[in-house]
Amino acid sequence: MPTLGNFDVRPRRASLPQIRQSLTMTGFVVFDSKSYDRNSLGPLAESAGVTLRFDEHRLSENTLPLVRKSVGVCAFVNDQLGREVIEGLAEAGVKMIAMRCAGFNNVDLEAAAEHNIRVTRVPAYSPYAVAEHAVALLMALNRKVIRANSRVRDMNFTLDGLVGWDMNGKTVGLIGTGKIGKIAGQIFKGFGMRVICWDPYPDHAWAEAAGCEYVPLEELGRESDVISIHVPLLPETHHIINAMSIAEFKRGVYLINVSRGALVDTKALIKALKNGHVAGVALDVYEEEEGKFFEDHSGHIMQDDKLARLLTFPNVIITSHQAFLTEDALNEIARVTIENMRRFEAGEEPLPDTLLGPSGPV
Ligand code: NAD
Numbered sequence: 001m002p003t004l005g006n007f008d009v010r011p012r013r014a015s016l017p018q019i020r021q022s023l024t025m026t027g028f029v030v031f032d033s034k035s036y037d038r039n040s041l042g043p044l045a046e047s048a049g050v051t052l053r054f055d056e057h058r059l060s061e062n063t064l065p066l067v068r069k070s071v072g073v074c075a076f077v078n079d080q081l082g083r084e085v086i087e088g089l090a091e092a093g094v095k096m097i098a099m100r101c102a103g104f105n106n107v108d109l110e111a112a113a114e115h116n117i118r119v120t121r122v123p124a125y126s127p128y129a130v131a132e133h134a135v136a137l138l139m140a141l142n143r144k145v146i147r148a149n150s151r152v153r154d155m156n157f158t159l160d161g162l163v164g165w166d167m168n169g170k171t172v173g174l175i176g177t178g179k180i181g182k183i184a185g186q187i188f189k190g191f192g193m194r195v196i197c198w199d200p201y202p203d204h205a206w207a208e209a210a211g212c213e214y215v216p217l218e219e220l221g222r223e224s225d226v227i228s229i230h231v232p233l234l235p236e237t238h239h240i241i242n243a244m245s246i247a248e249f250k251r252g253v254y255l256i257n258v259s260r261g262a263l264v265d266t267k268a269l270i271k272a273l274k275n276g277h278v279a280g281v282a283l284d285v286y287e288e289e290e291g292k293f294f295e296d297h298s299g300h301i302m303q304d305d306k307l308a309r310l311l312t313f314p315n316v317i318i319t320s321h322q323a324f325l326t327e328d329a330l331n332e333i334a335r336v337t338i339e340n341m342r343r344f345e346a347g348e349e350p351l352p353d354t355l356l357g358p359s360g361p362v
Contacts (some may be wrong), residue, residue: 025093027051027112028072028341030100031059031079032294036325037100041074048342058291063117064088070098072344074337077321078290081107090115096344100322100337103260105233110358118344119356122336124179126329131183133323134228134258137282141254141317142167161314168192173203173224175217175240176259181230185212196220199231218248233260243268252279258323261287266306273313280315284323293320340346 013314030037033054043340053070057063058078067073069362073094075081081097089097090326097112099121112119140146143164151158171194174181182203187194202214221227227249231237241255255278257264266287272278286293286305302308310316324333340350349355355362 009269020167022144023166025069025071026075027053027070028098029070030054030074031057031063031066032076033074034294036330039100040330041100041338045333045341048339051343054249058209059085059236061085061088065356067092067094070094072098074098074100074341075107077101077103077106079106079294080290081112083111086111086115090117096341098337098340098344099219100333103232103358104356105260107356109356109360112356113358118137118350120337120340120350120354121356121361122333123353125324125332125336125362126326127179127183129189129328129329130180130258130323130325132229132326133284133319134180134282135187136258136259137284137317137319138226138228138254138256139166141256141280141282141315145316157243169226170194171223172221172226172228173197173215174212174228174230174268175199175220176230176232177206177214178230178232180258181228182206182210182276184228184230186210193226196223201321217245220266222250223244224253226256228256229263230258231259231263233262237267238262239265241265241269243271246272246277249277251277254278254282256279257280258284261285261289264308270306273310275318280311280317281313282317284319285321286310286318289321306325 028050030041033056038054041052055066057066059073059081061084064085067089067325071094075097080130094117096118097107099107102121102123102125104121106118109119119240141323144162148162168191172188174185174195174197177185177197177199185197188195189211196215197207197212198215198217198220204214207214229241231240240263246268264287268282269278273281286307292304292307310318336354338349341355343350353361
């Protein structure tokens with residue numbers, strides 16, 4: 001019997017039911033899909049000859065039966081792709097997971113590799129969309145645009161409580177200078193702000209050309225009037241903003257997070273908002289957004305006390321993970337996702353830089 005160490009390397013023979021199953025399996029289930037996904041993915045899939053089945057449910061152990069007879073799934077940021085789900089997908093015969101987003105912190109890549117499931121993502125659909133949303137949130141927060149608009153609609157034309165400050169001359173600290181962080185930095189430079197940055201892999205050539213400077217993380221915290229987070233969620237970056245780091249921040253700082261919710265310890269943030277150490281917060285992502293963001297809960301009792309508390313602050317703005325939501329970004333997500341599905345079905349390699357391996361991009 002051929003063996004490799006302790007592994008039996010005999011070619012595995014598929015059983016008759018398995019062969020029958022693989023012959024009838026086709027197309028992809030698009031989980032957690034909304035009207036804008038159908039509009040952007042649908043027509044491209046049709047012209048590429050890829051079959052899609054749109055489903056509004058999020059992928060989880062409970063929704064695995066929806067995968068039936070599909071060769072792949074297309075998933076998004078709040079779908080669950082931990083080991084149990086991946087094993088369930090493998091059992092159902094799924095051979096490809098096409099993430100229609102850049103982040104992949106919700107995918108157990110090792111489990112996928114063990115089951116020989118190809119995982120792809122869209123690494124850079126539009127860093128502009130996300131960076132511009134971060135800037136929009138800061139502008140709305142600083143100039144009290146949301147409060148002002150509600151007041152005017154109530155025929156209240158007073159200005160008390162709406163004082164902001166000039167962006168020009170203030171210091172913004174970027175945590176992470178990848179694709180999105182860099183564009184955010186360039187936009188902030190356009191306001192005449194001083195842009196200081198921290199990243200474990202600094203790009204000094206970019207910083208010099210853009211007029212930005214790298215500083216240690218502690219210095220960034222001490223000197224920034226605004227802190228904007230642009231690192232991925234990894235075990236090392238989980239709660240990168242916590243009670244200890246906030247205590248070192250300049251009093252009166254504004255915090256912007258359009259990256260991933262769990263980068264910020266929400267409990268510590270609420271405490272800092274209550275005591276005024278943090279003067280304002282704009283979030284497009286929230287630690288426990290799964291099951292809440294992207295859904296209509298307007299008729300329900302909010303069970304999440306941290307989210308409910310955040311929503312009581314007049315100096316907190318929250319959007320529901322929409323930084324990516326521009327036509328340009330959706331078109332690019334659809335182009336890359338459908339092309340990778342087509343390639344998979346044709347037995348071809350995925351587009352360059354879109355394949356994910358056990359330790360990240362390969
Ligand atoms: P990127 O990969 O281009 O940049 C990430 C940066 O983080 C890099 O400069 C890298 O050096 C740095 N980094 C890597 N490991 C790190 C670590 N351990 N600690 C700290 N920094 C580290 O990614 P990007 O395209 O700029 O996207 C950043 C994040 O934005 C994504 O990971 C995703 O979570 C988030 N995002 C959010 C939305 C949204 O709609 N809200 C959309 C797209 C992306």
